[in-house]
Amino acid sequence: QGRILEKTGLCSQITFGRYVRQGRKLGLDPKLFIQDLQFDEVPVRVYQPKATSDGRRRGILFFHGGGWVFGSLDTYEKVCRYLSRESDSVVVSVQYRLAPEHKYPAAYEDCLNATRHFLQHLELYGVDPARVTVCGDSAGGNLAAAVSQTLAGRSDLPKLRAQILIYPGLQALDFNLPSYHQNRGVPLLFRERAAFFALLYLNGDALHMQEVLEGSHIPPDMRLKYRKWVSPDNIPEKFKVRGVRPLRSTDFIAEVYETVKRFCEPNLCPLLAEDSVVHQLPESFILTCEYDVLRDDGLLYKKRLEDNGVRVTWYHLEDGFHGIISLYDYCGFSFPSGKRGLDSVVNFLKSL
Numbered sequence: 001q002g003r004i005l006e007k008t009g010l011c012s013q014i015t016f017g018r019y020v021r022q023g024r025k026l027g028l029d030p031k032l033f034i035q036d037l038q039f040d041e042v043p044v045r046v047y048q049p050k051a052t053s054d055g056r057r058r059g060i061l062f063f064h065g066g067g068w069v070f071g072s073l074d075t076y077e078k079v080c081r082y083l084s085r086e087s088d089s090v091v092v093s094v095q096y097r098l099a100p101e102h103k104y105p106a107a108y109e110d111c112l113n114a115t116r117h118f119l120q121h122l123e124l125y126g127v128d129p130a131r132v133t134v135c136g137d138s139a140g141g142n143l144a145a146a147v148s149q150t151l152a153g154r155s156d157l158p159k160l161r162a163q164i165l166i167y168p169g170l171q172a173l174d175f176n177l178p179s180y181h182q183n184r185g186v187p188l189l190f191r192e193r194a195a196f197f198a199l200l201y202l203n204g205d206a207l208h209m210q211e212v213l214e215g216s217h218i219p220p221d222m223r224l225k226y227r228k229w230v231s232p233d234n235i236p237e238k239f240k241v242r243g244v245r246p247l248r249s250t251d252f253i254a255e256v257y258e259t260v261k262r263f264c265e266p267n268l269c270p271l272l273a274e275d276s277v278v279h280q281l282p283e284s285f286i287l288t289c290e291y292d293v294l295r296d297d298g299l300l301y302k303k304r305l306e307d308n309g310v311r312v313t314w315y316h317l318e319d320g321f322h323g324i325i326s327l328y329d330y331c332g333f334s335f336p337s338g339k340r341g342l343d344s345v346v347n348f349l350k351s352l
Contacts, residue, residue, distance in 0.1 A: 010206075014069060014100070021066065023074035031085050036073070039117035042110045043095040045073045047084035048125065056128035058089035058161075058349060061115050061147075065138030065166075065326055067189075067197030068099045068107050078329045082342060083135075087349040090125045092118055096143070099197075100204040107201065108267050111143045112150055119157045129158035131352055135345070137325050138189075138294070139197070141168025145270035145301070152280035161352050164285040164345055166325055170271040170297040172198040172263040173223070173230050175213050178244045179295035186291045188323035194293050202263065208256045216250040217260050226264075229271060234303050235296050271301055279308035285348045286312060287341055289320030315344040 028034075033048040049057070062080055064071040073095050084091040096110035115134060122129050136144035148163040174180075175195050184191035195213050199206045211217050227233075232240065266273035284305050288298040305312050317324065317337045324338040325345075 010100075017070055018072075018098075021070050021075050022072055023077055025074065026077050026081075029081055029085075032081060034081075039092070039094075039114040042114040042117075043073070044114055045077075045080070045093045045095075046125065047080055047091040047093070049084060049088050049090075051088075053088070053126065056122075056126050056131075058087065058352060059118065059122060059125065059127035059132040060084075060087075060089050060091045060164075060349070061111075061118060061132070061134045061144075062091055062093045063096065063111050063134070063136035063140035063143040063147075064093065065136065065140045065323070066098075067193070068104075068139045068142075068201035069197055070098070071140075076326065079325065079342070082328065083346065083349070086343075086346045089349060090127050099201040103204045104202050104262065104268055107139075108143055108146050112147050115147050115151065116157065122158070131161045132158060133162040133164060133349065133352065134160060135164035135166070136168070137166035138169060138323065139201070141165040142170060142270065144168070145170060146267045148281055149266060149270055149273050149277050152277055152282075160282045162283045162285065162348075163281065164287075164348065165298065165301070166287045166341070166345070167289055167292050167294050167320075167322055168270075168286070168298060168301070169194065169198070169294050170301050171230055171269045172202075172212070172260075173218050173226055173269065173272075174215060176215060177230075177296040177300075178232055178235060178240045178242075179297075180293045181245055182242045183291050183293045183295070183322075186293070186321055188321065189293055191293050198263070199260070202260060202268065208259060211253055211256045212260065214250045216253045217256045217263070219252055219254075219257060222264065226272060229304060230300060232296075235299050239296070239299065271297065271304065275308055278304055279310065281305060281308075281310050283311045283352075284313070285315070285345065287315045287317070287325075287344065289317045289322060289324060289341075291320065292322040294322060313348055315341065315348075317341050 064076040080093045094114045096107040134144040288295045
């Protein structure tokens, strides 16, 4: 597989992309203790406010975005410092293994193991066991949702207080939801790239990307089964006003399904979890952006959570696009709506 990747120039593309996104090493922070550690063999960076605290602080596990392929502790350094300082919380940023070198479920397992380790050692960091939150953007939002679902039924660990999902990608069944067509060519995430990243995470290659985009990778009976959760019918009408095209039906291709059938696993596509899991989830915060192919994933999950009696705070950036939070104070420039989005996360955290 490595050879296929090299032939297509994919390896060099990914290496270059990682280099470009790696972020600069920042100096010391006057308000934070920052240390690099390992939680259950997973590299993490822990941010702790220096100011003395009256009691135990909130804890936040942060899983970065980047399509499961890009991103690092350094890329999200400014975002994590901001969250820690502004919400007076202990933040643990997790460096999970990246695709295509490490396929699913590597990233999910790293995030789960780091979270479990943190929950078992909260007293070391002065964290209140009743106020631990998982948080992530984009692919990190996917990982936060999956970890949250896995831990929902566990009685041997402190229960998560909340989950914060920032424009998460939550399903790979339907790349033809309204937001996928409306924003197909909007940076920073094109429609093709969304399928490309999901396939790299799943299989380590992007074979059958065209069939997946067209929707011929899911059997008709399964599509019918999941229609109650993954369907434009569950998206409020106002989000369908901008050009949505009716989709011509495509034929199911069994051999493609064979290579991607794990897309039906909730640890990979959390939107497909059963109601019995969803109704146990903690209070949730979901941020969506209007100009984002993943907008409808967030809207569909919001509906599922609310239908199952989970309290949801929803923040929609009318002028936002995918990836805007990760551009906070990036190379000296920032988007006002990205800052608003980040502050909405901070305000939610302060309410817990």
